[in-house]
Amino acid sequence: MIFVNVEKTLDGRIRSFTMDGHANFADKGQDIVCAGASAVAFGAVNAIISLTGIEPEIEQSESGFLKCTFPTESTGESFKQVQLLLEGMIVSLQTIEKDYKDYIKITFS
Numbered sequence: 001m002i003f004v005n006v007e008k009t010l011d012g013r014i015r016s017f018t019m020d021g022h023a024n025f026a027d028k029g030q031d032i033v034c035a036g037a038s039a040v041a042f043g044a045v046n047a048i049i050s051l052t053g054i055e056p057e058i059e060q061s062e063s064g065f066l067k068c069t070f071p072t073e074s075t076g077e078s079f080k081q082v083q084l085l086l087e088g089m090i091v092s093l094q095t096i097e098k099d100y101k102d103y104i105k106i107t108f109s
Contacts, residue, residue, distance in 0.1 A: 002037050002064075002104040004093055009072050016069040017041075023103035033054045033103045034064075038095050041066060044089035051085070052078040 002023050002071040019041055023033035045068055049055055050061045070082055090106070097104045 001102070002034065004037070004104065005107040006106065006107060006108050007053070010026060013072045014070065014083060014090075016067060017073050017086070017089075018067040019067045020066070022064050023093040025100065025103045032040065033100045035106055037093060040089055040096070041068075044085055044092075048082050048085050052081045054078055054082055 002019060002021045006014060006019045007018075009015050021054065023037070025030055025033040045058070047058060048070075054071065059065070059070040070086070071079070076095045093104070093106055097106050
């Protein structure tokens with residue numbers, strides 16, 4: 001199963017997210033849940049970097065672990081764009097979770 005945890009500040013700002021594990025929906029190379037979740041997460045991070053110029057702190061391993069930490073102290077337009085792109089990522093991941101709840105789990109802390 002893919003475990004996604006989204007960490008928010010007390011005022012609701014997204015501080016970081018982690019993805020860990022494998023869906024095991026299908027064989028490697030055929031797993032649409034893993035492919036979809038990965039595409040959504042990496043697409044969001046790439047969009048944040050390209051469109052806002054803000055580079056998150058990224059930890060990644062070949063075992064399927066990804067952690068991205070974003071600055072939360074800013075209040076400018078770029079910060080708002082980062083938060084909007086992250087909220088869009090969450091909506092997309094929740095859509096996958098809705099249809100494949102046995103293979104992906106999203107939590108908030």
